[in-house]
Amino acid sequence: MSGTQKIDQPAKYWDRLFANVGQVALITSVGADGRVNAGAFATCVRVVHEPVHIAFTTNTFKDTYHNIRATGEFVVNLAAFERAILEQTTVLGLPFAPGVNELDKAGLTAIASTRVKPPRIAECHRHFECEVVWMKEWVGRVMIVGNVVAASVDAGCVDERGFIIWDKVKPVQYCGASYLRYEDRAPYRYMFAAAYETMSVDTPYVGPELDAFSEIVRDEVHFR
Numbered sequence: 568m569s570g571t572q573k574i575d576q577p578a579k580y581w582d583r584l585f586a587n588v589g590q591v592a593l594i595t596s597v598g599a600d601g602r603v604n605a606g607a608f609a610t611c612v613r614v615v616h617e618p619v620h621i622a623f624t625t626n627t628f629k630d631t632y633h634n635i636r637a638t639g640e641f642v643v644n645l646a647a648f649e650r651a652i653l654e655q656t657t658v659l660g661l662p663f664a665p666g667v668n669e670l671d672k673a674g675l676t677a678i679a680s681t682r683v684k685p686p687r688i689a690e691c692h693r694h695f696e697c698e699v700v701w702m703k704e705w706v707g708r709v710m711i712v713g714n715v716v717a718a719s720v721d722a723g724c725v726d727e728r729g730f731i732i733w734d735k736v737k738p739v740q741y742c743g744a745s746y747l748r749y750e751d752r753a754p755y756r757y758m759f760a761a762a763y764e765t766m767s768v769d770t771p772y773v774g775p776e777l778d779a780f781s782e783i784v785r786d787e788v789h790f791r
Contacts, residue, residue, distance in 0.1 A: 587740035587760045592623065593644040593659060595670075595677070595685040596634035603677060603686060604630045605669040607659040609741035611643060619715040621695055624708050630665055632709050639699040640683040641713060644691035647737040648761040652690050657757050682717040692721045692736045733763040 576584055592611035596604050611623035621643050625631050635641050646652050658673035670677050670688065677686035680696045687694040697713025724735040742758040770777060 583743055586742040587762070588743065589740060590762070591646045591653075591656060591739050591741050591759065593646055593656060593675075593688050593691060594623065594631060595642045595644065595688065596631050596640070597638055597684045598630070598634045599637040600666075602666050603668050603670060604634050605659050605673070605675070605688070606631045607646075607656045614712065619695070619718075620700060620712055621697055621715060622710055622712045624710045627704055627707055627709050632711070635699060635711055636702065638684065640685055641697050641699075641711070642680055642683060642685045642687055643695040643697060643713075644688040645693040645695075645736070646739055647692055648739040648759065648763065649737060653739065653759050655690070680717065681719070687719065692724050693731075694719045733765055736763070738762040 588609040590609070590611055592608050594606055594608055594611070598604065606625070606629065608623050608625065610625075611621065614620050614622045623643070631641070646656055655673040655675055659669045661669075661672075663669055663672060670686075676689035678689045680687050680694070683696045683698065685696075687696075695715045696717040698716055700712045700714050702712070703710045720731075720736075723732070725731055738761075740760045740762045742760055743756065
């Protein structure tokens with residue numbers, strides 16, 4: 568049992584204590600008028616393995632939400648831990664007027680998707696084209712869950728089995744919000760963390776549950 572002292576944190580520090588927030592995603596959408604919108608999000612995560620579903624959250628006043636509500640489509644473009652793309656990512660979070668194409672402002676390149684209308688972002692290594700499954704609003708936010716209908720990756724970033732090559736795709740996480748809710752929050756502003764160091768471990772548990780789990784894994788691999 569650890570003898571490390573645990574220190575309770577005041578509520579105003581809870582958000583920063585959770586850093587890193589999540590994988591940085593540049594999400595593109597298209598409005599009913601056909602205009603392209605792009606936003607940067609750290610609250611993006613895969614929530615179902617098969618069929619692959621991806622979820623993220625945004626504010627209800629954002630163009631991203633209004634576009635997706637109107638069209639039911641979006642593309643998740645995953646950024647890498649590379650200075651150029653992360654600097655461009657910060658531009659996507661600025662409060663541009665409705666109808667402004669943030670990709671142009673950030674100097675990012677739109678390329679056509681294969682199944683949906685919103686474009687992919689060429690500078691990102693991985694792309695997931697999604698159709699909305701459901702949305703849920705609460706406390707001024709909305710969670711959007713999409714079913715992946717197509718995915719693509721830069722050549723050389725995956726092996727022959729489809730696994731990502733970590734030091735090629737360089738997953739990146741965000742440390743905190745880009746706005747300052749509290750005056751002393753500045754240290755996390757525009758701070759990103761590399762998330763591509765990996766570690767393989769063995770479970771120290773021995774018992775029938777481990778055998779059962781191993782059997783499930785073998786069955787899943789066999790039927791794929």
